[in-house]
Structure formats: C-alpha cells, structure tokens
Amino acid sequence: MDVATVKKKVIVVMGATGAGKSRLALSLASHFPAVEIINADSMQVYRGLDVLTNKITPAESQGVPNHLLGNIDPSVEFTCKDFRDLAIPIIDDVLSRNRLPIIVGGTNYYIQALVSPYLADDVVEDMAEDSRISRLTDVDLNDINSASAFKLLNEIDPIAANRIHPNDQRKIQHYLSLYSTSGILPSTLFLGDTSRKWGRADNFRYNCCFIWVDAALPLLDRYVNDRVDSMIAAGLLNEVFDIYKPKSDYTRGLKQAIGVREFDEFFRAYFAADSSWVNSLTNDQVSSDDANMFTKPKLSGILNSHDSNTLRALLIEAIDKFKANTRKLLRRQRRRLNRLKSDFGWKMQYIDATKAFQDESDNSWSVWVVEPCVKIVRSFLLEQPGFLSSTGAPYNVLHLTSKDLCTQYVCEACGNRVLRGAHEWEQHRRGRVHKKRASRLNKCQRTFSVDQQAAKSADGELNSTFCNSP
Template sequence: MGEEKTTIAFDGGESAAQEKRRKQKQQKKKGAVVVVMGATGAGKSRLAIDLASVFPGVEVVNADSMQVYHGLDVVTNKPPPSDRNGVPHHLLGMIDASMEFTSRDFRNLAIPIIDDILSRNGLPVIVGGTNYYIQALVSPFLVDDVLEDLHECSVADLSDLKDFDVSGGYERLKEIDPVAANRIHPNDQRKINRYLSLHASSGALPSNLYRGKAAEKWGRVSNFRYNCFFIWLDASLPVLDRYVDQRVDCMIDSGLLNEVRAIYNPSAVYTRGLFQAIGIREFNDFFQSYFANKDADLRHKLAVSDVLNSNDDKLKNLLNEAIGKLKANTRKLVRRQRRRLHRLKKDFGWDLNYIDATKAFFFLWHVVKNLVMFKARYWFQRTCGLNISVRDNYSFEGKL
C-alpha cells in the first residue's frame, strides 16, 4: 500500500501569500485616484494638468485650503483657465471668502465629486499642498468626528467657555500639548480653539484622542477610502527658496497689491476664511499707512503698484518690508509642508512616490514628467490590474 498523505488544516489560518492576494482584491474594489502632493512651488498644478495630456479622463480636484475660496486669484496662485488646457477643475474658487471651511467640509464636498468622476470611468487627480485636507479625504477617520462625540466636552461646556482667552492659540496649544499642535495647521483656528476648550473644561490632552482605536485608523495605509497613487513632488530647498522669491515678484507684477487693496480692512480677523491666506496680513502695516495719507488726490493718483518707484520713502520701505515678509512666510510654509510629508511617509507609512523635480527648475521638466508617467503606469498595472500600453499616448485598457 502506498503511504497515505495527511493534510492538516488550520482553522482561520492564512498564509502570507493568501493575505497579500486578499488585500490586493480589496484594493482593486476601491476607486483608483492619483494624489499629487508637495510643497508650494514644486509644480503640483502643472503636473496635474500634464497627467491629463497622458491619461484619459483626468479631472482635477483641488485640495488647497486657500484656492477653494472665491477671489484673490493672484494671492492664492490659482491656475488661470488659460493654463488648464480644458481639464475640468473642481473645488477651485467656489467658497465665499468670509466662510469658515474645515477639513470636514472639504471631505464632504470632495467625496461626491470623486465618486462621480469614478462612476464615469474617469481618473480623479487630487492636487494641493494642504496635507490635512488630503488626510481627511483619504482616511475614513477624522479627528473632528471624535471631537463631536466627546462626552467630556459637551456643547454646554463649550458655551461656558465663550470668554476663554484663545489669543495666540497655536503657541498656547504647543505649550499645553505639543503632540496635538504638531498634528494640526497653525491657522486652523477652529480646531485650535476646540482643543484649548477641551483642555480647559476637562483637563484632557487633545493628543489622547489619537490613542487606541483612533491611532489605529487615522490616516493609516490599510484603511484608505480610495486606492491611492501618491506622488510627492519636491525639489531642493535652495531651489524652492529661489523659486518662491521669483514667484512672489511675479505675483506683485500680476496685480497682487491691487487684489489686497480691494479687500483691505483694518479690523480684519486674519484667522477666518480667505483672510488666512499668506499674502494679506503681511501688507497690513503698508496699507494702514497708504490709506492714512491725508492727500486723497495723491493717493488716488498714486497706484499701489507705483509706490516702489515713487519718492515716498516711508511707503516704499513699508512695501519692501511687506514683500520681504511674504517671501519669508512662504518659505516657512514650504518647510512646514515638507515636514508633514516626511511624517506621513515615516510615521504613517504612506507610500509616497518621491519625485525630485529640481531638474525641472533648470528647464528639464520633461525628465520629471516622464518619470512620473512611468511610475504611474507601473502602479496601475501592479495595483489596479490595468494594462496601460504605450502607443501615441497612454491609454487605459480596462475599467477603473
């Protein structure tokens, strides 16, 4: 008699290969989206539009917290229609400038738009430098949702704290709970106030929200709402700094001062709505002096853009100082954005496809573009099961 073979079954067991195949199937069921991230000035908007020239069905979903607002197109550096090459853009310039627009608001507006694009077999390309917007969108867990459910900080508790001093809130939060402060944007006044109110009413550290179930879910790779191909477009800091300075000069030439003059309000609150944008508060001292000029006729004759060439040394110096502040604050923003991206990759395990676009600033954009297209093609084949072939152009042979 031949030797009888015995098969041993392990209930509930799963090999590594089986687990990998199961996760791949789960991922394929999710809609595929491209997410273009990176610091200010790295070329995100340009790359998103270039993707549309290579992949069919691309529609751009803006994820910049200031570009969602209507107005100040130069200040917020919105891509003008002439540069969009007919590519549909969503959530660009549609929110009233005075409204508060949170990451939850962004998520709730963006999801139906993305789902609609996917239902038409299109390719949503999410692009923007507001990383916490993207985190709120791709992760089904949002910190604001937990804050709503906290028993320790009820609506009554918050109403009792209406006189609580939250001036200089972000710096205060850093002293109380640096971990929580590091997780939110310094201009997210609504969340800063809520964190401070939570601490004042209960003594609890806001960062404790990220323990247990929250820590397992928020922004973790295994729990993304979509099947995401992340592109991290970057360049060396010296190159980005030079580009930022040049871009600010171009923005001045393109009418930034006239935009800020049109909305200038000496009693403006720079922590709400569009007034949070870099490029407004920096000119406060200049416009205070500009409008304080008792010679109304001179003020009307002297356009804001002509101040730099005028004989008014005081105004000229104030304007130069304001432009310097704008450049410095934009460079700080670049560093803050890069730190957050490093953290997403290192601490949260996001698979960010890092693209060094330094060469693009030396007239070699095609090198950067080709590298991105190669990586995107490989990702779609490996992750989504789509065969993207190279003919005269890339095309999808499959269904998203």
C-alpha cells in the same frame, strides 16, 4: 479578492509650494485624457485672490475639469472635514464615469482627511450628547491672542496642548472651539481607533498612487521669490487692497493666506497718508468704485518710485516678508511630507525636478518630470510588476504606532523653539544652525562658570585678608 472590497484608484500629486504640482497634473491630463483634477489646496478652494493663491486659469486648464477651485465663501472657516465631505462625492462621481481623479495640493491635512476613513471630527457628534464637561461660555475665542489662547488650552486640556506647537493658532483655535461648542476635551479624541488609524497607510479609503514632486531647496527658494515678484506685477496689491480692512482677523477664511497679513502695516500707513480717500468714504461723497479708481493707480507707482519715502519702504518690507514666509511654508510642507513617509507609512513615488528647475525649458520638464510620472501612473493603473501602490504591501503597524508624535521638546539654544516629537527633535538637533547656536550657548555657559569661580576665589582671598588682619 472580492470585487466589492477592491479599492478605487486615485492619483495624488503632492509637494511643497512652487514645486510644480498643478503643472504636473495638467501634464498628466495630456497623456491620460479621462483626467479630472480635484484641488486640495486650503487657500485655492476659496473665491478671490486668484493671483495671490496662484490658481490655475481657464486658459491653463485647457478644458481639463478642475473641482473645488474657487468655490468657497472667503469669509468662512473651511475645515479638513468640510473638504473631505465635499471631495468624496466628487471623486466618486468621477470614478463612476470611468474617469481618473487626480488630487492636487500642498495642504497635507486635507489629503490625510480625504484618504483616511478615520477623522477625529467625526467622533465629536457621537460624544457631544453624552458629555458632562462644563463648556466655555464666557470667553470669546476671537478676542484672545495666540499666547493667551495657548495658555487657556493648556489650563483646560494640557494633554492636547502638549500635542501642538504654541504658535499653531489654527489648531489651538480648533481645539478651543471644539471644547466650547461640545464640552469635549480634545485629548479624548486622541484615544482609541480614530487616533491610531487616522491618516495611516494601512487604512486608506482609496488605492492611492502618491507622487511627490520636489526640487533642491535653493532652487525652490529662488522660484518662489521670483513668483512673488510676478504676482506683484500681475496685480496682487490690487487684490489685497480689495479685501483689506483695518483690524482684520487673519486666522479665518481666505485672509489666512500668506501674502495678506504681510501687507497690513503698509496699507494702514497707505490709507492714513491718503486722508482725502478716507474723508470721501466717511462723508459718503465718493462711491467705492470711484475710490478704487483714484487709489489703485497709486499702488503700482509706489514700488517703482525713486523716492525714498516711508510707504515705499513699508511696501518693500511687506514683499520681503511675503517671500520669507512663503519660503518657511515650503520647508514646513516638506517636513510634513517626510513625516507622512516616516510616521504614517505612506508609500510615495519621489520625483526630483531639480534639473528641470535648472534648465527651465519645457523639454527638460518633460524629460525629468512628466515622462517618469507617466510611467508611474501607467504602471499603477495596469498593476504592472514592480509597482508598489498604497495597498500593495503590508505595513509595520507596530513601528508606526510607536512613533513619538506627542512629546514636546524645547531647544534653549534656538530661543526656546518648540519641536513636536522625537523625529522632529532629532532632525532639528542635527541641523547646522542648531549646532552653531548650541556651541555658542555652551561656550557662554562655560565662560560664565569660569567667571563665577574666579569671583568666588577673589571673594575668598579678600575674606582671608580681612580675617588675618591684626
């Protein structure tokens, strides 16, 4: 093979939130001293909310360089294209110094954008100059809610609307913004090489060793619940307090992070109850630092209070929402990782950390997670027999491109839940919850049908009686 065509090797550690990605990357760094870590978490790239976003601390890093960690202005929208454009020069620099880049994160579309040389956003600039499509000039995208935004997208570009979930506010806003600024129908980007090749295993920018660290779902659920409690104890409420503003836009920047909007109702009630704090700010009688000094101590006391007041109830409810939404996130992340395998052909080295989570000791983590991963990375770097890297075998391109990724399925039994693609629909249809709801719906429909027939029969008998009366 021509040396110029040999792809540089990178390690990619993936997994759902709470699975131990950062811990594994640091463990690998202790076995491969030339490691530098590139963060690929869409919330950890922002400055601020270090506790809530679970950033690695300098003490935990132990001197291992961490790139793209807390660098981005929290008010800006940082896209996968922005991430890619910043990450590639960093990775190239790490490689040029004969060091090993380990890309770590649960934001799969960031990693897809990074490893794939094809990205839909790149086509926009080329197409915009030739566009003849009228643009949105009289709509402020920030002022429309999720349902209205999806309806608008469906009117403008039904093909694009059919590709995404009606509640996927990020993508809806992205598509509308694309149309508003460039006049390009988003669906035009789904045509040609960009759509067919984006994120596919046969077109990677690097020679990638993908490590997927995972554990049994009940253990991950318990872990993220405990982690939220630890975050509260470590000052999470103070972090959210510092960035809280009434009527905030929770669809942009750092405020998208799970654990921010969940506390909105609590803080609205908190500030309304603390009228002296509001008045002091209104009359400019107390500085912001003084206000923080007077109000922040109250936050830690509310949760520990034995009083059954409204604020405490709202705070407990907010924490429960935070935990529930984090559990939902880890399920979405696991589904997306499975899609990368089944629909895009990614070859992943699966590491089951279940026993390490059960034992919770450093030795167990080393035995069940670190040691297998060290062997995987060493085999990958040395190209030992038996290791299949991302460029190690041909892929069934026909199989990959024939996947049904666009068709939407609506499940009536589960409250008209929308599923994308045949694979996601089949997974949902086989689920225990769906089967119970479908059975209940069918039973109700049968009962309704029987009742209707009985009613018709009764009406017929009544009419017959009247007709035969003398």
